[in-house]
Amino acid sequence: MALGLTLTLAILRIPNIAHAEYVTIGAYVSFTLINYGGLQLWQVIVPSFLTGGAIAIVSYYTVFKPLKKRGASMFILMVASFALALIFRYIIYTIAGIGNWGLGVKPKIVTNAMFRLYGVYITDILLMALPTSVIAMTALYLFIMRTRTGKQMRAVAEDQDLAVASGINPEKIAVITLMISGGLASVAGSFWVIFTHAHPDVGLEALLRMIAASALGGFYSYPGTVAGAIIVSFSENTIMDVLNRGFGLSLALKPLMPMAIIILVLITRPAGLSGIVLRRKRTLQAEGE
Amino acid sequence: MVLDQIISIVISTGNFYAIWLILTLSLNYEYGYNGILNFGKVLFFGLGAFAAGYVAANLANLFAGMSVDMCSAQAVQLRLETAKTNPVFAVGSFLTALAAGSILAGLIGLLLTSSTARIKEGFILGIVLLAAGETSRIVVRNYEPIVCGYHGLVGIPNPFLFIGDAQTATYYLSALIWAVAAINFIIMFKVTRSPYGRMLKAMRENELAAESFGKNINKVRRQVLFIGSMMSGVAGVLYAYYIGFVAADDFTSLKTFDIWVAMLLGGVGNHVGAASGALLVTVLDRATRTLRGWLATLNIPIEMLYVRWVIVGILMLIVLMYRPGGLIPEGPIKTPAYRLFGFNGVRWGRWKRS
Numbered sequence: 001m002a003l004g005l006t007l008t009l010a011i012l013r014i015p016n017i018a019h020a021e022y023v024t025i026g027a028y029v030s031f032t033l034i035n036y037g038g039l040q041l042w043q044v045i046v047p048s049f050l051t052g053g054a055i056a057i058v059s060y061y062t063v064f065k066p067l068k069k070r071g072a073s074m075f076i077l078m079v080a081s082f083a084l085a086l087i088f089r090y091i092i093y094t095i096a097g098i099g100n101w102g103l104g105v106k107p108k109i110v111t112n113a114m115f116r117l118y119g120v121y122i123t124d125i126l127l128m129a130l131p132t133s134v135i136a137m138t139a140l141y142l143f144i145m146r147t148r149t150g151k152q153m154r155a156v157a158e159d160q161d162l163a164v165a166s167g168i169n170p171e172k173i174a175v176i177t178l179m180i181s182g183g184l185a186s187v188a189g190s191f192w193v194i195f196t197h198a199h200p201d202v203g204l205e206a207l208l209r210m211i212a213a214s215a216l217g218g219f220y221s222y223p224g225t226v227a228g229a230i231i232v233s234f235s236e237n238t239i240m241d242v243l244n245r246g247f248g249l250s251l252a253l254k255p256l257m258p259m260a261i262i263i264l265v266l267i268t269r270p271a272g273l274s275g276i277v278l279r280r281k282r283t284l285q286a287e288g289e
Numbered sequence: 290m291v292l293d294q295i296i297s298i299v300i301s302t303g304n305f306y307a308i309w310l311i312l313t314l315s316l317n318y319e320y321g322y323n324g325i326l327n328f329g330k331v332l333f334f335g336l337g338a339f340a341a342g343y344v345a346a347n348l349a350n351l352f353a354g355m356s357v358d359m360c361s362a363q364a365v366q367l368r369l370e371t372a373k374t375n376p377v378f379a380v381g382s383f384l385t386a387l388a389a390g391s392i393l394a395g396l397i398g399l400l401l402t403s404s405t406a407r408i409k410e411g412f413i414l415g416i417v418l419l420a421a422g423e424t425s426r427i428v429v430r431n432y433e434p435i436v437c438g439y440h441g442l443v444g445i446p447n448p449f450l451f452i453g454d455a456q457t458a459t460y461y462l463s464a465l466i467w468a469v470a471a472i473n474f475i476i477m478f479k480v481t482r483s484p485y486g487r488m489l490k491a492m493r494e495n496e497l498a499a500e501s502f503g504k505n506i507n508k509v510r511r512q513v514l515f516i517g518s519m520m521s522g523v524a525g526v527l528y529a530y531y532i533g534f535v536a537a538d539d540f541t542s543l544k545t546f547d548i549w550v551a552m553l554l555g556g557v558g559n560h561v562g563a564a565s566g567a568l569l570v571t572v573l574d575r576a577t578r579t580l581r582g583w584l585a586t587l588n589i590p591i592e593m594l595y596v597r598w599v600i601v602g603i604l605m606l607i608v609l610m611y612r613p614g615g616l617i618p619e620g621p622i623k624t625p626a627y628r629l630f631g632f633n634g635v636r637w638g639r640w641k642r643s
Binding site for chain 2: 063093211260262
């Protein structure tokens with residue numbers, strides 16, 4: 001999920017808070033299709049990717065592009081995306097609130113324990129979610145690093161004016177970036193809804209974790225974000241468990257973990273993990289010279 | 290009967306408006322005049338309210354010479370009874386809360402700005418403040434001794450309860466809230482019209498230029514955030530005493546956004562604008578609440594509380610796109626020279642290309 005946030009921020013220079021709502025939308029798409037359409041989970045991936053991507057593109061054309069044209073600063077884009085997030089979230093709230101059919105309900109899906117591994121049940125859902133996310137990450141990485149379009153995307157991220165001057169169409173890049181980031185967030189949401197429940201606040205709960213992962217990765221770095229996401233989820237579950245058993249900290253404080261990470265990282269090392277790597281590279285270079 | 294209802298509606302709307310006014314003014318002081326992206330407004334607002342709850346609960350025990358669990362119904366009774374009979378407790382707890390809330394909020398603001406002084410990008414400071422706001426909310430929600438954790442602290446006594454019945458006490462408190470808001474407005478007006486205010490604007494426009502004229506940017510930023518946070522803390526204390534109830538979940542980051550909407554709608558860098566924006570938001574809030582009850586009687590299953598946020602979001606986008614300066618944009622500074630010669634100042638209403 002955090003990958004999309006970094007992508008939009010790095011390539012389009014939009015700190016997109018509405019990104020969290022694409023997660024919610026994905027969650028609801030999969031919830032509706034599974035419960036009312038009778039589909040299987042793997043059949044849901046494509047529609048939720050398309051919906052999320054389409055909504056991301058629509059939000060770009062209706063809000064971000066006109067604002068950018070008027071020369072809005074990054075902060076204004078952020079406020080606008082916050083407003084957009086509110087609109088999405090509360091439209092979902094309104095629809096889901098009619099007759100209370102969709103507030104905090106679980107999708108009808110059977111979780112089968114496949115086998116036990118060191119006392120942990122491995123379910124078939126987990127067996128599907130894990131490879132999907134790994135495949136998605138690798139595919140995205142290869143797409144950005146190896147293909148022509150990926151190269152163009154990186155060029156736009158480096159310097160937009162220069163990229164335009166060398167004949168890259170920024171509009172095309174923007175659409176592709178948003179399609180990917182919105183779609184991925186949506187797919188992530190449709191998986192996540194299995195583990196929690198469908199609620200309009202699903203995205204909001206994820207938002208601070210995404211920001212934390214992105215901040216750990218230094219906001220603009222792609223591999224840094226992957227590492228950041230792993231660290232955030234690990235620290236939230238494992239370290240919190242250790243603190244709970246060892247020091248008697250309440251598990252209710254779990255949401256604090258990403259917050260603490262954000263504050264600590266931004267105060268001590270605003271460039272995040274990638275900043276550390278960069279600095280080491282630079283010192284190595286300096287020593288080499 | 291109807292008249293009474295109208296009066297109570299007017300008074301409650303007015304009080305909420307006054308509290309919003311203080312918050313919006315302080316945000317306008319921070320962002321509109323000095324360009325600090327404070328996304329953690331609710332942190333300072335909440336700190337004031339939590340301090341109020343904590344002080345009221347503990348002083349009641351102290352004055353009564355008892356140690357009742359402050360979350361129990363007995364403690365609520367005790368607080369209200371003590372406030373009725375003991376003016377020293379009623380006024381004293383209010384004043385202590387006011388001092389504690391504002392100073393606590395101010396100090397936390399100071400701490401956060403000094404620790405983030407190295408960060409040049411404004412929006413990173415904003416995110417730190419946002420995260421800090423959520424952190425404080427979660428801590429207070431899960432840590433019972435502050436304001437009873439998840440359930441919230443009920444029965445913060447009105448400081449004028451010893452004068453008469455609840456109605457009269459509410460009138461007095463409303464007058465007090467309004468007086469505080471008015472004093473705030475006047476002080477802000479005077480400060481921002483002074484040379485100090487012009488320095489703040491200079492910093493907002495160009496930090497490097499301001500620094501080259503010998504202004505200490507970090508120091509001024511600390512001062513501004515200290516004052517702004519103190520104001521929000523005062524608003525929080527007033528809010529807690531007016532509502533008579535503090536719960537951590539009242540202070541989500543949505544409240545921060547509400548304050549931002551009020552300021553951006555009304556006018557950035559303009560106190561009259563900010564005041565009118567706060568009025569708009571309060572009226573919208575009250576109107577949707579009234580409409581909600583109305584729809585509920587008609588059995589229409591649309592939750593107005595949700596629709597309200599959709600309206601706020603759309604309003605926000607429209608203002609950002611078509612009137613970036615707000616409804617009443619910032620005008621040129623009217624110095625004596627301006628009055629004499631009447632030249633056109635540079636307007637800040639349009640976003641500059643960066």
